[in-house]
Amino acid sequence: MPASLPAAWRDHAARNLPRYTSYPTSVSFTPADGEAELRGWLAAMRPAQPISAYVHVPFCRRLCWYCGCHTTVVHAYDRVGAFHEVLLREVDLWADALGPHAGMAHLHFGGGSPNALAPADFRSLVRRLADRLRLRPGAEVAAELDPGVLSPAFIDAAGEAGVTRVSLGVQTFDPEVQARVNRIQPTSLVTEAVERIRAAGVAGVNFDLMYGLPGQTPGNVRGSVMRALELRPDRVAVFGYAHVPWMKKHQVMIQEAELAGVDGRWAQAEAADEAMLAGGYVRIGLDHYALPDDPLSRAAEAGRLRRNFQGYTDDPAPVLIPVGPSSIGRFNEGFVQNAVATDAWSAAIGRGELPVFRRLAVTAEDELRAAVIERLMCEMAVDVGEVCRARGFDAGALDEAVAAAADLEADGLATVRGRTVRVPEAARRMMRVVAACFDACLPQTARRHAKAV
Numbered sequence: 001m002p003a004s005l006p007a008a009w010r011d012h013a014a015r016n017l018p019r020y021t022s023y024p025t026s027v028s029f030t031p032a033d034g035e036a037e038l039r040g041w042l043a044a045m046r047p048a049q050p051i052s053a054y055v056h057v058p059f060c061r062r063l064c065w066y067c068g069c070h071t072t073v074v075h076a077y078d079r080v081g082a083f084h085e086v087l088l089r090e091v092d093l094w095a096d097a098l099g100p101h102a103g104m105a106h107l108h109f110g111g112g113s114p115n116a117l118a119p120a121d122f123r124s125l126v127r128r129l130a131d132r133l134r135l136r137p138g139a140e141v142a143a144e145l146d147p148g149v150l151s152p153a154f155i156d157a158a159g160e161a162g163v164t165r166v167s168l169g170v171q172t173f174d175p176e177v178q179a180r181v182n183r184i185q186p187t188s189l190v191t192e193a194v195e196r197i198r199a200a201g202v203a204g205v206n207f208d209l210m211y212g213l214p215g216q217t218p219g220n221v222r223g224s225v226m227r228a229l230e231l232r233p234d235r236v237a238v239f240g241y242a243h244v245p246w247m248k249k250h251q252v253m254i255q256e257a258e259l260a261g262v263d264g265r266w267a268q269a270e271a272a273d274e275a276m277l278a279g280g281y282v283r284i285g286l287d288h289y290a291l292p293d294d295p296l297s298r299a300a301e302a303g304r305l306r307r308n309f310q311g312y313t314d315d316p317a318p319v320l321i322p323v324g325p326s327s328i329g330r331f332n333e334g335f336v337q338n339a340v341a342t343d344a345w346s347a348a349i350g351r352g353e354l355p356v357f358r359r360l361a362v363t364a365e366d367e368l369r370a371a372v373i374e375r376l377m378c379e380m381a382v383d384v385g386e387v388c389r390a391r392g393f394d395a396g397a398l399d400e401a402v403a404a405a406a407d408l409e410a411d412g413l414a415t416v417r418g419r420t421v422r423v424p425e426a427a428r429r430m431m432r433v434v435a436a437c438f439d440a441c442l443p444q445t446a447r448r449h450a451k452a453v
């Protein structure tokens with residue numbers, strides 16, 4: 001990719017755009033009017049379809065100033081313990097409401113910090129999910145964990161519970177940057193956590209790293225990547241900090257003046273990219289990297305890479321069960337989101353109701369646009385006419401969007417031949433700009449998203 005941000009890309013890079021982990025994005029969801037619609041979707045499950053589940057644990061033991069997640073800091077365990085009991089009841093509610101399915105292919109814990117749960121509670125939660133949603137043999141069980149507060153007992157519990165992959169929120173190894181974002185975690189903590197995770201039999205280790213934080217420079221971003229690669233994680237995601245204090249109030253702890261502009265962010269992302277490639281990793285989609293023999297790399301090579309709420313995945317399941325406050329689920333007919341506030345979520349479960357508060361039924365056109373956007377985000381190329389025909393549309397159904405992509409050609413962000421749209425390798429980091437051409441919801445939702453770079 002270019003060493004510095006090309007002048008022609010500067011305005012595009014400053015645009016507020018979705019990350020396209022779904023289309024339409026969650027800002028298009030509307031309030032759910034009772035459970036009837038969702039229960040209809042659940043009853044209409046297809047017996048041959050595998051399912052996945054996402055479990056959100058909305059608690060942390062510390063608040064990082066950059067955090068963009070739904071979470072609350074807790075210091076006493078009673079609130080988390082009570083939450084765990086409600087979570088178990090929610091698993092039962094979903095299991096009872098689901099129509100026939102082919103078992104759970106992928107189970108993902110995020111947050112917040114799943115390791116805010118006590119080790120025994122995490123073990124019992126995994127067991128309940130595995131029993132009631134019928135975890136398939138060989139399924140992936142992944143957990144995002146905060147290495148700064150990760151106990152050896154929790155790691156051992158994760159291993160015993162059958163966790164197959166752990167994602168550690170490393171973000172940066174630079175102590176000064178850590179101090180500026182309120183996330184102090186000495187390198188030795190991460191090193192010891194990785195050693196223990198592997199010793200506990202968890203085969204996959206992912207790292208999340210960040211650029212664009214206050215105090216970050218291309219030099220210290222490169223240094224963090226090189227230090228991370230000494231621990232040989234299987235996958236690394238390199239995210240740009242999204243400064244959206246109008247949505248995440250605690251981000252006011254980070255002054256806008258402390259942050260690099262688009263040129264600085266580009267240089268930092270570029271430094272990370274160079275170090276990842278030099279370390280022998282391959283690029284996956286927008287911002288992920290993996291070892292060449294990792295299943296994600298193989299999926300990308302074979303055209304099986306998928307984009308979902310957890311980022312990039314090889315999980316083929318078309319149905320995602322949302323568990324925990326704010327979790328988003330996907331069904332054949334549309335999306336649902338659980339109540340964001342833990343009290344409202346808990347009260348609904350107490351009444352024996354599925355705790356869904358927002359929803360979106362997708363249209364055939366939504367699904368068509370989603371398919372095009374997903375291919376662009378995963379493969380950086382799509383034959384739009386072919387996708388239209390395969391979904392029963394006229395080959396020219398999205399010609400207006402193809403023409404919008406063609407307008408990007410002069411700036412070197414896309415090439416369009418017939419109805420085939422490609423993102424050049426040099427413009428990989430800008431792929432959201434090309435994907436946005438196919439987003440019919442964008443004008444109404446633009447302000448709610450973060451900058452493209």
Ligand code: SF4
Pocket residue numbers: 059060061062063064066067068069071111112113146169
């Ligand atoms: S540990 Fe993760 S979820 Fe919790 S505050 Fe920090 S960034 Fe947010």
